[in-house]
Amino acid sequence: EAQVTQNPRYLITVTGKKLTVTCSQNMNHEYMSWYRQDPGLGLRQIYYSMNVEVTDKGDVPEGYKVSRKEKRNFPLILESPSPNQTSLYFCASSLKTGFTYEQYFGPGTRLTVT
């Protein structure tokens, strides 16, 4: 089954404790992206990757890191989480055929930073 998986689905952590949210897709997609979703603000892009070893900042990259060492994986790293990073996070992938960014989204990771 074609899918995007994220782990963990739920995470409660404390300020300053490094964490990684994993994202994996099994569709051989080139384009992958991370978003955060907050009430009233919609989905905001954090980072995106056009292919292996190619990443770029979205609208809200501060406090986050990413890497793309393999085509299928795109982990999101919070080196020193803060309470303002409490949010619902989504990973997405797409083929990037021409400009058809038909994105497939993961189920989401709800992060709480206390």
Add this chain to the structure above:
Amino acid sequence: EDQVTQSPEALRLQEGESSSLNCSYTVSGLRGLFWYRQDPGKGPEFLFTLYSAGEEKEKERLKATLTKKESFLHITAPKPEDSATYLCAVLEDSSASKIIFGSGTRLSIRP
């Protein structure tokens, strides 16, 4: 500043009552406009891509249209299962990689 604005924020309809959702955008150049559906607790699900003014796409009770400044998602004779949040997003010309989402319209269909 590039922006995507959706209206209304919330819309409640009776089953069978047709209506439209609006997505207006201000970007330097539009490469593509996307509509997604999001159910509570789930990731968005792709519906349509529109590329140029005048283009239309249809899927069941949904039809998306595009002008130079906005897009409409028309819902004809909706059913309760159409209740969801509908998101609009644009891929703008200058980056061709960064995607900007609107904050969505929460649609509720009463039986």
